[in-house]
Amino acid sequence: MRLRGFYIGRPQRVAALLLLVLFGECLYTIQHQQLDSTDYRYARCGREMWEAPSVLQGYFTTCGNLNGDGTFAYRLAGFPLTAQRLVLLGVDHLRKPEDRLYEGGSLNGSTWEARHQLSYVIYLMRLPFVFFAIWLGGGLWWVSKRLFGPEGGAFALSLYIFCPAVVRYATHPNNEILAMWGLYGLIYTSIGVAHALQGPRYKWKPRIVLLTVALGLTAAAHLLAGMVGLLAGALFFFYLAERRRSYVSQILIFAAIGAMLIEFATFSFRPTAFLYIFTGGAGRFWFSLALARHQLFTLANTGILVSAAVALLIYFTSRRSRYFGNTAPLLMVAALLPLYTTQVVSAPWFWAMPFLFTFIGGVFADALESRQRKIFLLLTIGVVATQAALCWATIGGLLG
16 A cells, blocks of 8 residues: 555554554543643743743743753643634634623733633643654654664564653653654764765755754753764764765754754744753753663563663674664663753653664564574563553553
8 A cells, every 4th residue: 555655564554553552552641640730830831932921021931941941842832722722812703792702802911811711731731742752653663664674663663652651751741752752863864864975965955954953853852962962963973974974064063053043943032041051051961870770670661671681682692783773772872871960850861762672673673583583573572562561550550
């Protein structure tokens, strides 16, 4: 089956089914949640970004200048509410003057006057983050399938959708899921641009534009994620560009300038608020595995931990598994897991998850092509079944 040149075969249908399962997990989780103070903070300040600046002198929003949080999550959480408010006002203009909810069709500059008319607020706020999690899952599958084949892509995506942390972060307004989405896309876009340099020039421009947007949105989600993505992407870029390395610095400079403009735009082109990203401390970090150990070494992640241990053992003992497709995500995992931010609360360990799943999928795909295929096929099925059961037990509240 083909849809506008895109072939829909069995691997695509399997991936679509897995992403539908992730969507169901997230919907179930949202249905059993209630709005809390964090939700209201993201909604209020996100709507202020779209509708009206803060009335407080010297501040971008009533949440402050957001020097600790990226603007991306606030804008994403506030946009559906702002859009619904504008629709309500538009419909109100069609009513008779005596039946209108708002006199003169205006809210008199107040961001919150229409709040009692908004409906399905919990879904409007949280579904955008679910969609970004699904988007990342699709990207993870596409990268893994291209590198390792359908089996490697399906296994990597299965671990992703049954990771309790992914479901947890996908169902709350936060910058972590967006930073993870942006960083994964940024790294593999950098690799893609490096490969494109070996081809015709007409293919360069769209990929460079995509690299710029990826860097800008990643930095808008979290400054440290943007810094790590720029540095790691540059290293991979220089390594793969080979005879075209003279172009790498120019491309990175243009991408960095474009990313700064995107970041400036997220602050509504207000210099005083934008300058706080350089002094707020969001990019300050140090190294420790304590947070990663606490978050990862839990019963709910047993399937992931077992598969990661087996993948590492195969990688270090089998020469056929040590190639760039497996090594690149492993290096990203090694770089991200020890990071922790010293001035703001964030989760760099979580940003490493899609790279870990890519590495595991690649190594297991190699093992499934070996003489021990039946053994590893049984292990793969067992790991996915175990992790799925643990994930649903966590979602249902049976596991902490």
